[in-house]
Amino acid sequence: MSGLVIEPPRGRPDPAVTPNLHRAAAHWGTQRADARGRVDWEAWRELARQIRADAVRHLPELIELLEARVATAGGHVHHARNAEEACDHVVRICREAGATRAVKGKSMTSEEIGLGAALQGAGIEAVETDLGEYIVQAMGDRPSHILAPAVHLSAGQVANLFARESGRPFDPDDTAALVSHARAVLRQRFLAAEVGITGVNLAVAETGTLTIVESEGNIRLATALPRIHIALMGLEKVIRDWEGAAHLIQMLPLAAQGKMAAASTSFITGPARDGDDGPHELHLVLLDGGRSAIRGTPFEEALHCIRCGACLYACPVYRQVGGHGYGTTYSGPIGAVITPLLAQGADTDDLPWYSSLCGACVEACPVKIPLDDQLVALRARAHEDDAPRGEAALFAAWARLWSRPSSYRATAATAGRALRPLWSALARDGWQHRAPFPFSGWTDGRDARTPDPEPFHARWRSRRVGA
Amino acid sequence: MALEDDDRLDHFRARLEELDASLHEAPSLADARAVARELIGTATVARWSDDALEGIVEREQEAPAVDAEVSLILADVAVARTGAVGFAHRAGRPRSTGVLPPRQIVLLDGADLVTDVGAALRHIGLQAGRQALPGNVVFAAGPSRTSDIEQRSIRGVHAPRELAVVIFRR
Numbered sequence: 001m002s003g004l005v006i007e008p009p010r011g012r013p014d015p016a017v018t019p020n021l022h023r024a025a026a027h028w029g030t031q032r033a034d035a036r037g038r039v040d041w042e043a044w045r046e047l048a049r050q051i052r053a054d055a056v057r058h059l060p061e062l063i064e065l066l067e068a069r070v071a072t073a074g075g076h077v078h079h080a081r082n083a084e085e086a087c088d089h090v091v092r093i094c095r096e097a098g099a100t101r102a103v104k105g106k107s108m109t110s111e112e113i114g115l116g117a118a119l120q121g122a123g124i125e126a127v128e129t130d131l132g133e134y135i136v137q138a139m140g141d142r143p144s145h146i147l148a149p150a151v152h153l154s155a156g157q158v159a160n161l162f163a164r165e166s167g168r169p170f171d172p173d174d175t176a177a178l179v180s181h182a183r184a185v186l187r188q189r190f191l192a193a194e195v196g197i198t199g200v201n202l203a204v205a206e207t208g209t210l211t212i213v214e215s216e217g218n219i220r221l222a223t224a225l226p227r228i229h230i231a232l233m234g235l236e237k238v239i240r241d242w243e244g245a246a247h248l249i250q251m252l253p254l255a256a257q258g259k260m261a262a263a264s265t266s267f268i269t270g271p272a273r274d275g276d277d278g279p280h281e282l283h284l285v286l287l288d289g290g291r292s293a294i295r296g297t298p299f300e301e302a303l304h305c306i307r308c309g310a311c312l313y314a315c316p317v318y319r320q321v322g323g324h325g326y327g328t329t330y331s332g333p334i335g336a337v338i339t340p341l342l343a344q345g346a347d348t349d350d351l352p353w354y355s356s357l358c359g360a361c362v363e364a365c366p367v368k369i370p371l372d373d374q375l376v377a378l379r380a381r382a383h384e385d386d387a388p389r390g391e392a393a394l395f396a397a398w399a400r401l402w403s404r405p406s407s408y409r410a411t412a413a414t415a416g417r418a419l420r421p422l423w424s425a426l427a428r429d430g431w432q433h434r435a436p437f438p439f440s441g442w443t444d445g446r447d448a449r450t451p452d453p454e455p456f457h458a459r460w461r462s463r464r465v466g467a
Numbered sequence: 468m469a470l471e472d473d474d475r476l477d478h479f480r481a482r483l484e485e486l487d488a489s490l491h492e493a494p495s496l497a498d499a500r501a502v503a504r505e506l507i508g509t510a511t512v513a514r515w516s517d518d519a520l521e522g523i524v525e526r527e528q529e530a531p532a533v534d535a536e537v538s539l540i541l542a543d544v545a546v547a548r549t550g551a552v553g554f555a556h557r558a559g560r561p562r563s564t565g566v567l568p569p570r571q572i573v574l575l576d577g578a579d580l581v582t583d584v585g586a587a588l589r590h591i592g593l594q595a596g597r598q599a600l601p602g603n604v605v606f607a608a609g610p611s612r613t614s615d616i617e618q619r620s621i622r623g624v625h626a627p628r629e630l631a632v633v634i635f636r637r
């Protein structure tokens with residue numbers, strides 16, 4: 001089983017999560033607005049879409065070209081049909097080199113295949129080196145955002161963690177001290193590591209170059225100090241040429257952080273050579289993991305994704321429930337689309353409903369993936385075979401009933417009156433914390449507002465009369 | 468569209484300022500070396516071997532990259548529109564020197580300042596049809612940074628936290 005589905009979404013979210021997420025989403029919104037003023041955003045998106053569409057359409061030939069070029073540059077390429085094979089490759093490479101200490105850069109693909117557990121099981125210590133990932137790993141938690149893994153945590157929680165780790169107190173407001181603690185701890189890990197494991201943002205087929213963007217410098221260290229570099233990428237991350245690369249390495253930080261350039265962009269063509277320091281072995285693990293099967297289907301465009309995380313912050317559902325609410329590696333709108341497509345057989349049919357279909361994700365997407373259309377299509381697909389008998393008839397009847405204002409008002413008012421005693425008996429501060437079945441389906445995971453005793457229509461009428 | 472020389476420098480200066488990096492302009496390589504010497508002061512330094520970087524650091528100031536306070540390197544290219552400096556690592560220009568010390572001073576020949584990312588990739592040799600591409604190239608736009616803790620922007624995580632670019636005319 002891959003790490004695509006981690007656990008069924010359940011439980012009440014940590015009360016700190018929502019304010020943390022709202023702050024992050026607002027911050028992202030401001031940065032994005034700034035950045036868009038600097039470029040012809042719509043023209044840039046269209047160009048980015050074309051580059052990704054070309055790559056996915058010609059995926060088999062571009063992968064073949066990439067493989068040949070990586071080999072020419074002195075690297076080794078390993079194909080993995082699924083998560084197990086990908087983990088096996090990484091473990092085998094470490095074992096053959098006699099390596100037991102690895103440093104890891106942030107990689108959603110490694111989360112997808114459950115690499116952390118595989119390495120641990122094989123006795124290989126793999127330390128996450130991105131600050132957010134390091135925090136999440138040390139807490140025994142999971143990342144909740146593609147780019148900001150610890151976005152659900154507060155500075156106070158991080159300060160407590162580091163205090164436990166180091167035995168000295170930390171002030172949550174002194175962010176620089178928190179960062180410098182992590183820097184010092186991780187510096188020793190980098191110096192001792194034999195293997196650096198990273199993801200790949202783009203692979204340029206025509207020259208076999210792996211491109212990785214980052215903010216912190218951990219990727220640069222992981223590809224400078226250890227003697228072996230293992231890069232793990234989903235097949236779809238390949239692009240044809242440098243012209244495309246030049247555009248996408250700007251589009252990615254622009255969409256993700258509203259910045260014109262990532263703090264560091266590494267371009268890696270083969271292992272170190274001729275007196276250069278750096279890894280003397282380069283291994284590229286190419287993961288299919290269900291991706292090839294999406295090509296040629298109505299969902300092909302989902303493979304255009306460059307994992308910028310913009311649709312997550314843009315999504316009103318993500319902002320409420322957070323990444324963990326989805327119970328999957330990939331969350332947010334893109335997660336709700338690709339998880340059911342990649343996790344064949346696993347029960348992910350509910351995910352396409354984690355959306356209000358407002359289209360904010362589509363507007364945020366730098367490669368114009370029609371996420372809303374795909375969510376609707378996936379909803380239809382989920383019920384193709386197993387539409388409960390009578391459900392369609394029930395919804396049709398409901399639609400007829402509520403299509404006419406008179407019958408809508410009558411039924412809504414009756415239902416409201418019938419349920420009012422129940423609501424008022426259970427309400428606390430205007431909230432329902434624990435409602436009886438079938439409403440418990442909602443209140444088990446979150447609180448619900450107690451319905452207003454006076455229906456909207458009634459209030460509207462009285463306002464109009466008064467006006 | 469390619470920018471004129473003066474516009475390129477203006478753009479580059481503005482981007483570096485936004486990125487919290489400093490730009491120092493020197494009329495000649497000799498002046499650039501003097502600026503670098505002043506920025507370094509008495510700090511310990513790890514540096515790349517290149518003629519342009521000679522005569523800046525006293526022998527007793529030099530230290531291994533893992534201990535040095537400052538790294539002194541030479542850029543191969545810089546991008547006016549993004550504020551990035553680019554360097555190809557090779558013998559004599561180790562990756563570790565460029566990334567381990569907390570402060571970084573980058574000398575940049577004005578002739579290597581180009582308009583955009585596409586031009587910079589070609590300038591540094593990242594294009595098809597070449598015999599051998601540089602094996603490892605890094606474009607660095609400002610100091611390393613993180614906002615992983617409550618979106619508070621902090622400079623300097625694993626790579627340099629201070630970045631000074633000294634641009635000169637040969």
